[in-house]
Amino acid sequence: MTTKKTKGGYDVPWVEKYRPRSLDDVVGNEDTLVRLRAIAEDGNMPNLILCGPPGTGKTSSVHALARQLLGSAYNNGVLELNASDSRGIDVVRNKIKGFAMNKVSLPVGRHKIIILDEADAMTGAAQQALRRTMEIYSNTTRFALACNVSTKIIEPIQSRAAILRYSRLADEQILNRLRYVCEQEEVSYTDDGLQAIIFTAEGDMRNALNNLQATVSGFEHVSTTNVFKVCDQPHPKKVRSIIDRCLKGNTPEAVKAVTELWNTGYSCSDIIGTLFKVAKSYEMPEALKLEYLREIGFAHMKIADGVGTLLQLLGLAARLCQKVEVAGVME
Numbered sequence: 009m010t011t012k013k014t015k016g017g018y019d020v021p022w023v024e025k026y027r028p029r030s031l032d033d034v035v036g037n038e039d040t041l042v043r044l045r046a047i048a049e050d051g052n053m054p055n056l057i058l059c060g061p062p063g064t065g066k067t068s069s070v071h072a073l074a075r076q077l078l079g080s081a082y083n084n085g086v087l088e089l090n091a092s093d094s095r096g097i098d099v100v101r102n103k104i105k106g107f108a109m110n111k112v113s114l115p116v117g118r119h120k121i122i123i124l125d126e127a128d129a130m131t132g133a134a135q136q137a138l139r140r141t142m143e144i145y146s147n148t149t150r151f152a153l154a155c156n157v158s159t160k161i162i163e164p165i166q167s168r169a170a171i172l173r174y175s176r177l178a179d180e181q182i183l184n185r186l187r188y189v190c191e192q193e194e195v196s197y198t199d200d201g202l203q204a205i206i207f208t209a210e211g212d213m214r215n216a217l218n219n220l221q222a223t224v225s226g227f228e229h230v231s232t233t234n235v236f237k238v239c240d241q242p243h244p245k246k247v248r249s250i251i252d253r254c255l256k257g258n259t260p261e262a263v264k265a266v267t268e269l270w271n272t273g274y275s276c277s278d279i280i281g282t283l284f285k286v287a288k289s290y291e292m293p294e295a296l297k298l299e300y301l302r303e304i305g306f307a308h309m310k311i312a313d314g315v316g317t318l319l320q321l322l323g324l325a326a327r328l329c330q331k332v333e334v335a336g337v338m339e
């Protein structure tokens with residue numbers, strides 16, 4: 009296959025190439041960003057905890073904030089420790105304290121910043137060691153912790169910091185960013201193709217950009233079919249047709265469709281994941297939809313427990329067909 013060389017080549021992952029450099033480039037989570045911009049303006053950064061799902065811009069915003077606050081002193085004034093560095097008690101004692109005591113020339117009124125990325129992976133003991141350190145050096149050094157779940161950060165640290173929450177990005181926000189990257193990279197795409205990427209990314213911008221780049225390097229053109237080939241997820245159209253049949257109460261046809269999909273080689277969790285996403289956005293009476301999602305959820309639990317067989321999926325399809333019959337009787 010010949011691959012068209014786009015601007016910048018394939019060497020740089022687009023997630024890094026298009027990582028937001030300033031707070032204004034970070035998409036979505038307006039409430040949180042308003043607070044961050046206010047901090048950048050004010051200059052006095054409190055200790056921060058940023059928490060939220062992967063790929064929503066936490067690491068990017070902390071670095072953008074630090075860059076905005078420290079300007080040219082960014083390189084000397086910031087210490088980043090992430091989950092790939094060892095962060096036991098010794099590191100907290102030596103490296104963090106050492107950095108906190110260092111003299112660095114900074115713009116007036118600014119503080120050195122210690123970024124603890126993926127802080128939920130720090131051991132409880134290391135977090136305990138951080139408590140007092142955060143207070144002792146508070147006149148020169150501030151901490152920014154990024155994590156996926158705030159409950160993994162011990163309470164004393166939570167109480168010393170302002171908590172900023174990130175949520176999954178909206179489809180529209182991801183779409184705009186994808187369009188922008190497509191224009192910059194001169195990618196040929198269809199709108200449906202971008203929608204397919206959004207569908208697979210589930211509000212995770214990193215995932216969306218990676219899937220976009222993977223599709224482009226594999227097939228050049230971003231269309232629905234190519235996206236689902238690259239992401240290796242069942243095509244939602246096929247999954248939709250299963251739900252169509254369930255809604256008609258047509259068990260034999262629904263069973264046939266599920267078996268066909270299974271025979272193309274997808275695993276149980278691939279199929280059930282897509283089934284859930286499709287059902288969630290399917291137009292049907294609210295009560296029925298909740299029943300559907302409940303059944304799919306239960307089946308998902310069993311599958312996650314290790315019972316990933318075709319029988320589970322067929323049982324689920326049969327139950328979904330029955331729901332409609334029951335609803336029909338009640339009417």
Ligand SMILES: Nc1ncnc2c1ncn2[C@@H]1O[C@H](COP(=O)(O)OP(=O)(O)OP(=O)(O)O)[C@@H](O)[C@H]1O
Binds near residue numbers: 036060066
């Ligand atoms: N809000 C956003 N606006 C623009 N680009 C984003 C945004 N969120 C993520 N990205 C893109 O995804 C990449 C990863 O983002 P980032 O490292 O900030 O995620 P994260 O929230 O720290 O995720 P994790 O929890 O996995 O560490 C960035 O390089 C950027 O290209």
Ligand SMILES: [Mg+2]
Binds near residue numbers: 066
């Ligand atoms: Mg991160």
